[in-house]
Amino acid sequence: MAVLTYLDNATTSWPKPEVVIRTLGTFLERASGVPLRPGNRLATETWEAIERVRERLAAFFGVPDPRRVLFTASGTDALNLAIKGLLGPGDHVVTTAIEHDAVRRPLRTLELFGVTTTRVGVGPDGLVDPVDMQRALRPNTRLVIIGHASNVTGALQPVVEIANRAHVQGTLVLVNAAQTAGVIPFTLDDLGADLLALSGHKWLLGPPGTGVLVLGPRVDPSELAPLREGATARDLPDITQLWSLPERYEAGTPNAVGIVALGAALEWLVQEGFTTLSARLRRLADRLVAGLETIPGVRLLSPSDPPRRVAVISCLVSGWRPVDLASVLEKTYRIVVGAGLHGASEACRTLGAYPHGTVRLSPGWCTTEEDIDRVILAVAELARTPSRAD
Numbered sequence: 001m002a003v004l005t006y007l008d009n010a011t012t013s014w015p016k017p018e019v020v021i022r023t024l025g026t027f028l029e030r031a032s033g034v035p036l037r038p039g040n041r042l043a044t045e046t047w048e049a050i051e052r053v054r055e056r057l058a059a060f061f062g063v064p065d066p067r068r069v070l071f072t073a074s075g076t077d078a079l080n081l082a083i084k085g086l087l088g089p090g091d092h093v094v095t096t097a098i099e100h101d102a103v104r105r106p107l108r109t110l111e112l113f114g115v116t117t118t119r120v121g122v123g124p125d126g127l128v129d130p131v132d133m134q135r136a137l138r139p140n141t142r143l144v145i146i147g148h149a150s151n152v153t154g155a156l157q158p159v160v161e162i163a164n165r166a167h168v169q170g171t172l173v174l175v176n177a178a179q180t181a182g183v184i185p186f187t188l189d190d191l192g193a194d195l196l197a198l199s200g201h202k203w204l205l206g207p208p209g210t211g212v213l214v215l216g217p218r219v220d221p222s223e224l225a226p227l228r229e230g231a232t233a234r235d236l237p238d239i240t241q242l243w244s245l246p247e248r249y250e251a252g253t254p255n256a257v258g259i260v261a262l263g264a265a266l267e268w269l270v271q272e273g274f275t276t277l278s279a280r281l282r283r284l285a286d287r288l289v290a291g292l293e294t295i296p297g298v299r300l301l302s303p304s305d306p307p308r309r310v311a312v313i314s315c316l317v318s319g320w321r322p323v324d325l326a327s328v329l330e331k332t333y334r335i336v337v338g339a340g341l342h343g344a345s346e347a348c349r350t351l352g353a354y355p356h357g358t359v360r361l362s363p364g365w366c367t368t369e370e371d372i373d374r375v376i377l378a379v380a381e382l383a384r385t386p387s388r389a390d
């Protein structure tokens, strides 16, 4: 049977580099997994291993104080912490109409408790205009939330310009980098982000159950409430308040094995040459787009201009429901793609791809040019034989 061609890295990266899988196993075998119980060597080693990953992430994203790198259970968890921790009744938020549900849903809940939201529309290419974002600011705008790249179209938003305009009136900026961290080299400062939410299991090549929230210097921890409280890795004497970082946000036994494997993934990315990998992904996306553009009946929803997108390419194929096309691609051609609303139903609605969503193709570090050509041929073949008129 032919090997699997996996083009669903925007959902989760697969396969993971060998060292990530090995680290998961050896760490579980050798360490206690529960950081720092006084006098317990295994626990101390676990704690030190976690702190090394924190330092590595801080260096990767240009954060001078590693204590401002917080481990979370996922990108969703990081976004919930930022959104629910910062916002309260009377606050206003500016965001876009194409955000992931991990942004949209916490905001919808907060709207029931007196937070108001303005969702700025996007152009046909999925890009938002920074001027429109600025116009939506109000005196009580506490937070601007922007996805660095859309998980539906891969459209890279002009985050720097959006952040600069928000900072003029002192508004904090939360950047959701789930689809760009590990894809494009950047630091917190490069983006102008005050809070950066990351998913560990996507392009950073870590295991599921890992995420990160990075706090920039403008974020005062006393204004960011934790989502959970409890025991922390370091024994803190104060029962009522945990102001110290990162403990304030990391109560409970952490996912030590996942965090350490995420660290191994990060090291792998750096050693392999992150910028080279990044350029390769871009070339694969360009090849894919160039191929799909030539197929009659295929409508691309991703920006055609290469600098405006990451390697997350959505399309619609005439006569096919995305989920049906994906199913045939897998069964007949052994090609795995994403299909449906991608956890971003509002984005799909905004882009005119509701309720069925899109077919999403996202190559990864393992994808070859031959894989891309095979996918283009398969889509071309299926586009000639629609399953049914939609």
Ligand SMILES: Cc1ncc(COP(=O)(O)O)c(C=O)c1O
Pocket: 010, 011, 074, 075, 076, 077, 100, 102, 147, 149, 150, 151, 176, 178, 179, 198, 199, 200, 201, 210, 211, 343
């Ligand atoms: C843009 C975006 N934000 C947030 C998330 C949530 O990340 P996680 O799967 O780590 O919770 C995803 C995952 O699909 C995403 O694509």
